[in-house]
Structures are given as C-alpha cells and as structure tokens.
Amino acid sequence: MSNQPQRNTPSKSAQSRSARLMAVQTLYGVMHTGNDMKEAVADTLAKSDHIEIDGEKLVSPDKTLFQKILFGYNARQGDVEDIIKASLTTSKSGETETLLKAILCCGVYELLAHTNIDAPIIINDYLDVAHGFYDEGQVKLINGVLDKAGKALRS
Numbered sequence: 001m002s003n004q005p006q007r008n009t010p011s012k013s014a015q016s017r018s019a020r021l022m023a024v025q026t027l028y029g030v031m032h033t034g035n036d037m038k039e040a041v042a043d044t045l046a047k048s049d050h051i052e053i054d055g056e057k058l059v060s061p062d063k064t065l066f067q068k069i070l071f072g073y074n075a076r077q078g079d080v081e082d083i084i085k086a087s088l089t090t091s092k093s094g095e096t097e098t099l100l101k102a103i104l105c106c107g108v109y110e111l112l113a114h115t116n117i118d119a120p121i122i123i124n125d126y127l128d129v130a131h132g133f134y135d136e137g138q139v140k141l142i143n144g145v146l147d148k149a150g151k152a153l154r155s
Contacts, residue, residue, distance in 0.1 A: 010059040013121075019061035020106060020125045021132075022048065023069040028102040037074045041067060073109040080109050087148040100138060103130055107146045111153050119150040 010018075026044045030037055045066070051058040073080055084096075084104050096104070107126040111119055123146045130139045 012062070014059045015062040016065055017125045017128060018059040019063070019066040020069070020110075021058070021129050022051070022061050023066050023106045024099075024102050024126075024129050026066075026070060027073065027106060028099050031098050031102055037070060041070050068114070069106050069109060072113050073105055076109060076112065077105075080105050080112065083108050083112065083149050083153070084145060087145045087152070099133055100142065103142055104145055107142070108149050111146065111150045115154070119154055123147060123150060 022044055026040050029035065030040050045063060048058075048061055048063065048066075084101075087108075088096075103126055107122060110117065110122045114122065123143065126146060127139060127143055130142045134142075
C-alpha cells in the first residue's frame with residue numbers, strides 16, 4: 001500500500017484556488033445582497049462539494065482557508081478597504097464595481113493576514129479568479145493593486 005496521494009485527489013494548491021474563488025463569489029453575494037456573512041459562509045459550505053462552473057465540477061475547496069478569508073475580512077474590513085484605497089491610483093478612484101471589489105478585498109485580506117503564504121501565490125490565485133470574469137484591463141488593475149498592497153504590507 002502506497003502513501004502516495006491518489007490521482008483523483010486534488011492538490012493542496014488546487015483546493016486553495018477553489019477556496020479563493022468560492023470566497024470571492026460568497027463575498028460578492030454578501031456585498032450585493034447585504035446577507036449575513038455567517039449565513040452566507042454556511043450556505044456556501046453546504047453546497048461546496050457540488051458546485052459547477054461552466055459544466056465542470058469545482059475542485060473541493062480548502063474549507064478552512066475559505067472560512068479564514070471571509071471571517072477574517074469581515075473582522076478587518078476597515079483595514080482592508082483602507083489598504084485598497086491607498087493602493088488604487090487616483091485615476092481609478094471612486095466607486096469600485098462589486099465583483100472587482102470582492103476580488104480585491106479577499107486578496108488584500110490574505111496579503112495582510114496570511115503572511116505564511118508567499119505573496120506571489122496569493123496574487124496569482126486571485127488573478128486566475130479575475131481572468132474568469134474580466135478582460136485584461138481589469139486583470140491588470142487587480143494585479144497592480146494586489147502587487148502594491150503586497151509590497152507595502154510585506155516590506
């Protein structure tokens with residue numbers, strides 16, 4: 001009997017990416033509807049093993065990471081939003097579209113709180129999320145904000 005993971009077992013990095021995508025989607029829903037974060041997290045976790053995107057089953061997420069992102073963001077929302085404002089260029093200031101804001105909030109929270117995870121890993125995963133929803137212009141904006149925030153927070 002081998003201690004090697006089975007081929008059908010998703011990698012830790014795939015589970016982390018899945019958790020980040022689900023965190024963005026859940027935060028977007030909370031921002032859009034005003035629903036309670038705790039209820040939204042519980043609802044998403046109840047469905048997490050059955051979520052499909054474009055007809056493909058989503059990799060089972062790292063549920064602990066998913067919860068840490070959302071509950072952590074909820075607890076430090078003011079800090080996260082201040083960092084985002086400081087990282088946006090003046091030409092991009094003003095009201096940020098809800099999905100874009102959800103991606104930035106989750107990403108900046110992780111850069112702020114999850115210092116045990118390399119910043120490029122966090123940033124790349126949120127850029128992967130962004131590519132699923134946006135064209136290159138918005139993805140570059142997200143990259144710029146997360147990169148600037150990461151340098152400021154981790155210097």
